Amino acid sequence: MKKLIKEILSQRTINIFYHLPMAILANIYYGSPTGGMKVIGVTGTDGKTTTVNMIYQILKAAGKKVSMVSTINAVIGDKVYDTGFHVTSPDPFMVQKFAKKAKDQGSEYLILEVTSHALDQYRFWGIKFDVGVITNITHEHLDYHKSMGSYAKTKLGLLENCKFKIVNEDLKFKGEDSFTFGLEEGDFNQKQIMLKLKIPGDYNIENALCSFASAFALGIDKTMAKNALENFAGIKGRMDEVRNNKGIKIFIDFAHTPNGLQQVLHTLRCQTDGRLISLIGCEGDRDVGKRSIMGEIAQKLSDCVIITAVDPRGQLEVINTQIIKGTRRAGAKIGINFFVIDDRQEAIKFAINKIARKGDIVGIFGKGHEDSMNLDGKKEIPWSDFEAVKKALDGKQI
Numbered sequence: 001m002k003k004l005i006k007e008i009l010s011q012r013t014i015n016i017f018y019h020l021p022m023a024i025l026a027n028i029y030y031g032s033p034t035g036g037m038k039v040i041g042v043t044g045t046d047g048k049t050t051t052v053n054m055i056y057q058i059l060k061a062a063g064k065k066v067s068m069v070s071t072i073n074a075v076i077g078d079k080v081y082d083t084g085f086h087v088t089s090p091d092p093f094m095v096q097k098f099a100k101k102a103k104d105q106g107s108e109y110l111i112l113e114v115t116s117h118a119l120d121q122y123r124f125w126g127i128k129f130d131v132g133v134i135t136n137i138t139h140e141h142l143d144y145h146k147s148m149g150s151y152a153k154t155k156l157g158l159l160e161n162c163k164f165k166i167v168n169e170d171l172k173f174k175g176e177d178s179f180t181f182g183l184e185e186g187d188f189n190q191k192q193i194m195l196k197l198k199i200p201g202d203y204n205i206e207n208a209l210c211s212f213a214s215a216f217a218l219g220i221d222k223t224m225a226k227n228a229l230e231n232f233a234g235i236k237g238r239m240d241e242v243r244n245n246k247g248i249k250i251f252i253d254f255a256h257t258p259n260g261l262q263q264v265l266h267t268l269r270c271q272t273d274g275r276l277i278s279l280i281g282c283e284g285d286r287d288v289g290k291r292s293i294m295g296e297i298a299q300k301l302s303d304c305v306i307i308t309a310v311d312p313r314g315q316l317e318v319i320n321t322q323i324i325k326g327t328r329r330a331g332a333k334i335g336i337n338f339f340v341i342d343d344r345q346e347a348i349k350f351a352i353n354k355i356a357r358k359g360d361i362v363g364i365f366g367k368g369h370e371d372s373m374n375l376d377g378k379k380e381i382p383w384s385d386f387e388a389v390k391k392a393l394d395g396k397q398i
Contacts, residue, residue: 011144015121023092023125030096033103034110034127040214041124043114043158044135044168046260047207051135052113053235054211054228059109061228062220066109067102072235072369074098077105089118092125099127109218116141116154131217132162135210137171138259143287164217166210179217181209188213195226199234201267203260208232237368239264242389244397247358252385254368256283256310258293261365265301274359275303277351281344281366282323284313284377291319295326299338302363304355307340308347310366314377316342344373348385349392364389 042052052070059066067076071089074081076098089095095112102110114124137152145151159165159175167173169182169189180186183202188209195208208229215225234240242250251268255261261280269276278298282291298305307323309316320340324332332338341347344367351362364385367373373383390397 011120019092019121019123020125023122026092026096027126029093030100032126033096033100037099037103037107038109038130038218039127040109040111040131040133040218041114041127041129041158041162042111042133042135043116043119043155044133045138045140045257046263047135047203047210048113048115049254050204050235050238051133051207051210051214052111054208054232055111055133055214057232058211058215058220058225058228059111059218061231062215062224064109065105065107066111067098067105067107068111069095069098070113071115072237076101077107089113089115089123092123095123095127114158116151117144119157120145120154129158129162131164131166131214132159133166133210133214134158134168134171134173135207136168136259138257139287139290139293140257140259141287143285143289164214166213166217168206168210179213181206181213183209188216193226196230198230198232200239200271201263203263203267204239235369237370237385239267240368240386242386242393242397244393246352246356246393248352248356249361250352250364250389251361252364252368252389254370255365256368258290258297261294262297262301264363264365265297268361268363269301272359272361274357274361276301277304277306277355277360277362278302279306279308279347279351279362279364280323281308281310281312282319283311283366284315284319284374286311288322291322292326292329295323295332296330297326299327299330299332304337305332305339306347306351306355307338309342309344309373309375311374313374316375344383345388345391348388352389352392 042048049070049072052068056068137155165175165178169180169186181188183190190205212225237254240252253264255264280298307320312319327338356362367385371384372380374380
């Protein structure tokens with residue numbers, strides 16, 4: 001307990017005496033550029049990036065001048081930036097720099113993906129959010145926040161002083177000028193709105209309902225918002241299919257949390273009469289508690305699980321051991337329905353060329369859009385799941 005308190009106080013000290021001053025300086029340097037723009041902040045454990053992109057597409061369809069910054073991409077005016085923030089939000093100077101560019105481009109609206117680390121570390125300090133959005137809150141980042149209560153409190157902090165609050169019905173949030181969304185219940189629910197999306201999964205319907213509610217708060221026509229969502233084609237590394245002529249389906253997805261993995265596996269299970277083969281892993285220097293949980297989820301919902309590297313940062317053996325504990329709880333049988341292959345490229349080749357048969361689905365999880373990987377804890381090396389799959393297919397793409 002003493003060690004935990006010391007760690008919390010240490011992080012709090014760093015936040016107040018380093019991160020907060022940096023945020024203040026960034027505001028001064030760039031002149032607090034978000035003034036005069038309507039700013040939408042999107043946080044949550046899963047679905048943030050997709051929701052940011054969905055809201056952006058709605059506002060574009062409505063003819064609004066809008067910019068956005070997510071952890072995968074930024075669109076400022078008509079220019080697209082490959083942000084590559086590797087899960088978390090940018091530092092306050094980058095946030096304010098993008099905001100200044102958006103203001104200079106004449107943007108009326110700015111949509112920002114906001115992570116829990118960024119909220120705790122004041123990276124968005126000085127920005128007044130007109131609309132605060134919470135997609136969901138489930139197990140993640142407890143290495144940093146130490147408890148679900150602390151994690152939830154940090155997420156909910158985004159809603160303070162927002163004009164409108166958009167919150168998942170599951171959170172049972174009650175507040176002035178708040179709207180809820182959900183599949184079955186909430187102010188905006190699928191029973192009433194009946195969205196027909198191009199992208200699969202109930203979790204994407206929830207992301208779309210969240211975006212629909214946000215558009216309503218901003219005064220966007222409902223029909224226009226619905227049409228924009230139903231034309232949304234998805235984003236790179238989110239349930240992204242790699243077509244091939246082997247008779248199997250291959251999907252690359254960023255799922256790296258227990259909830260995210262469970263949702264995507266449920267979705268893929270509904271798409272196949274064959275077997276579901278899952279390739280998973282967990283990050284080093286990140287939430288240790290989720291590792292066995294993800295192993296158990298993958299083993300329960302898949303016919304075959306392959307454990308491999310996902311940014312192990314020099315801790316691959318320990319990480320794999322912890323994931324294996326979960327797979328064993330779910331009945332893993334080594335060499336039959338469960339394999340450990342440290343090299344991610346070899347694991348992908350094995351899944352596609354050795355295990356998969358016609359009619360099967362191969363799900364490759366944890367990296368998604370990312371273009372680098374940290375193996376040793378010292379440096380990032382170039383990496384792409386898409387290139388790895390292409391190499392494994394050896395020209396058998398279509």
